[in-house]
Amino acid sequence: MSEDAPLSAAELEARLRRTGAERYHNLHRFHRRLHSGGSSYEEVQAWALNRYYYQSMIPIKDATVLTRLSSTEDRREWRKRIEDHDGVAAGDGGVERWLRLTDSLGFPRDYVRAAEGILPATRFAVDAYVEFCRTRTPLEAVASSLTELFSPTVIGERVSGMLAHYDFVSRETLAYFAQRPPQARRDAEWALAFCLANARTRAQQELVVRALEFKCAVLWTQLDGLWAAYVEREPPPGVWRPASWPELPREAAA
Amino acid sequence: MSEDAPLSAAELEARLRRTGAERYHNLHRFHRRLHSGGSSYEEVQAWALNRYYYQSMIPIKDATVLTRLSSTEDRREWRKRIEDHDGVAAGDGGVERWLRLTDSLGFPRDYVRAAEGILPATRFAVDAYVEFCRTRTPLEAVASSLTELFSPTVIGERVSGMLAHYDFVSRETLAYFAQRPPQARRDAEWALAFCLANARTRAQQELVVRALEFKCAVLWTQLDGLWAAYVEREPPPGVWRPASWPELPREAAA
Numbered sequence: 001m002s003e004d005a006p007l008s009a010a011e012l013e014a015r016l017r018r019t020g021a022e023r024y025h026n027l028h029r030f031h032r033r034l035h036s037g038g039s040s041y042e043e044v045q046a047w048a049l050n051r052y053y054y055q056s057m058i059p060i061k062d063a064t065v066l067t068r069l070s071s072t073e074d075r076r077e078w079r080k081r082i083e084d085h086d087g088v089a090a091g092d093g094g095v096e097r098w099l100r101l102t103d104s105l106g107f108p109r110d111y112v113r114a115a116e117g118i119l120p121a122t123r124f125a126v127d128a129y130v131e132f133c134r135t136r137t138p139l140e141a142v143a144s145s146l147t148e149l150f151s152p153t154v155i156g157e158r159v160s161g162m163l164a165h166y167d168f169v170s171r172e173t174l175a176y177f178a179q180r181p182p183q184a185r186r187d188a189e190w191a192l193a194f195c196l197a198n199a200r201t202r203a204q205q206e207l208v209v210r211a212l213e214f215k216c217a218v219l220w221t222q223l224d225g226l227w228a229a230y231v232e233r234e235p236p237p238g239v240w241r242p243a244s245w246p247e248l249p250r251e252a253a254a
Numbered sequence: 255m256s257e258d259a260p261l262s263a264a265e266l267e268a269r270l271r272r273t274g275a276e277r278y279h280n281l282h283r284f285h286r287r288l289h290s291g292g293s294s295y296e297e298v299q300a301w302a303l304n305r306y307y308y309q310s311m312i313p314i315k316d317a318t319v320l321t322r323l324s325s326t327e328d329r330r331e332w333r334k335r336i337e338d339h340d341g342v343a344a345g346d347g348g349v350e351r352w353l354r355l356t357d358s359l360g361f362p363r364d365y366v367r368a369a370e371g372i373l374p375a376t377r378f379a380v381d382a383y384v385e386f387c388r389t390r391t392p393l394e395a396v397a398s399s400l401t402e403l404f405s406p407t408v409i410g411e412r413v414s415g416m417l418a419h420y421d422f423v424s425r426e427t428l429a430y431f432a433q434r435p436p437q438a439r440r441d442a443e444w445a446l447a448f449c450l451a452n453a454r455t456r457a458q459q460e461l462v463v464r465a466l467e468f469k470c471a472v473l474w475t476q477l478d479g480l481w482a483a484y485v486e487r488e489p490p491p492g493v494w495r496p497a498s499w500p501e502l503p504r505e506a507a508a
């Protein structure tokens with residue numbers, strides 16, 4: 001396959017969009033439940049607690065990608081992402097807005113930041129994403145961000161769905177999502193153009209598609225963890241447990 | 255806590271055994287199902303296919319630990335593990351015996367070795383284990399192997415349970431498990447002695463416990479992935495699907 005002629009830019013873009021249509025996490029049962037008002041308060045709490053870890057690692061991921069870009073212009077463009085998430089001053093930035101969401105859901109900030117109660121599936125998936133950007137080619141590192149082609153749609157579904165169904169979330173606590181779509185579009189357009197320009201052989205194009213598949217799996221795996229732990233109430237030992245759940249016996253019967 | 259007096263060796267060992275009693279994967283619903291004859295043939299196939307990835311990475315993990323051991327005697331001891339899994343010649347070793355199990359379950363060896371159909375949860379958890387050994391202290395890297403304190407028990411349950419309930423497995427195809435307990439005991443005794451001797455402060459002892467908790471999470475997360483995908487039939491896009499399952503439409507409705 002990698003000795004085939006390269007796809008045209010239009011064909012590669014279509015292939016990437018098809019990957020999103022087949023694998024992006026808006027298809028996941030947890031998201032359908034969350035967006036349609038089917039989640040309990042505790043499920044929303046768990047989602048936000050775990051999602052914070054992912055968001056808190058995005059600047060780390062983006063700094064890692066920055067280490068792979070040898071062009072000043074490329075780094076100048078990519079640096080905007082770190083600024084979006086870390087902000088320009090105290091109280092600014094996407095990471096901070098996620099903390100306001102977890103604040104509103106009753107979590108102490110120290111607990112959220114320490115990531116003590118998160119699922120191992122969350123940690124392993126997110127850490128795999130950073131490691132991917134550290135060890136794969138720069139093209140793949142950039143390509144792994146291409147889920148942002150699809151995020152404006154899911155953000156729209158999420159904001160309208162959650163505002164409509166959960167009286168415990170407000171437009172203010174969902175502020176991260178309101179700010180994100182124009183940034184995501186800008187980032188996705190740049191990353192797509194980068195990949196179309198730099199993936200010149202069929203083999204490189206396959207790597208771009210695989211990188212997007214990988215990133216879709218990073219997002220999907222996190223929701224799988226949430227479903228088992230908080231919808232089915234079969235959590236791994238040691239993770240956050242809602243106060244409403246029964247206490248565990250000190251030592252489980254072996 | 256880390257300024258408290260260190261635990262005695264007996265107290266630390268008891269703490270580690272309690273961690274196993276609370277977190278080891280013999281407690282997982284997938285294992286209870288597998289060992290009691292409740293798994294379908296396809297679930298056993300999926301378990302073996304995914305488990306192969308973990309086993310195939312154990313020599314990589316052990317070589318990684320080897321890079322962290324500065325004592326010739328320690329490395330000489332740890333090297334035995336690589337020999338157990340990779341063997342002394344073609345056709346020998348634990349990894350090869352897992353391939354005989356996947357052979358017996360109908361998988362082509364190239365497919366199994368390429369790890370094409372495995373769950374992302376498997377890959378992320380296993381890769382996290384290798385990365386842990388690469389980046390944490392040598393003490394933590396050794397401590398992460400301490401689940402071998404508990405494996406002889408689960409291996410006993412597994413072999414007797416699977417032989418009793420599944421006519422498609424034989425003692426020969428479960429040969430890996432028959433050979434493993436004495437090796438696991440030898441390895442676990444050495445690793446426990448290493449940890450008890452080298453974890454001198456309370457803080458170091460806490461790291462040893464955390465490393466074992468981490469490893470338990472690596473094993474648990476893999477079974478969570480199998481449960482969602484193959485017991486509940488809610489797999490992530492792109493993984494192995496049994497032939498008996500319906501074909502997917504080419505593009506899922508978004």
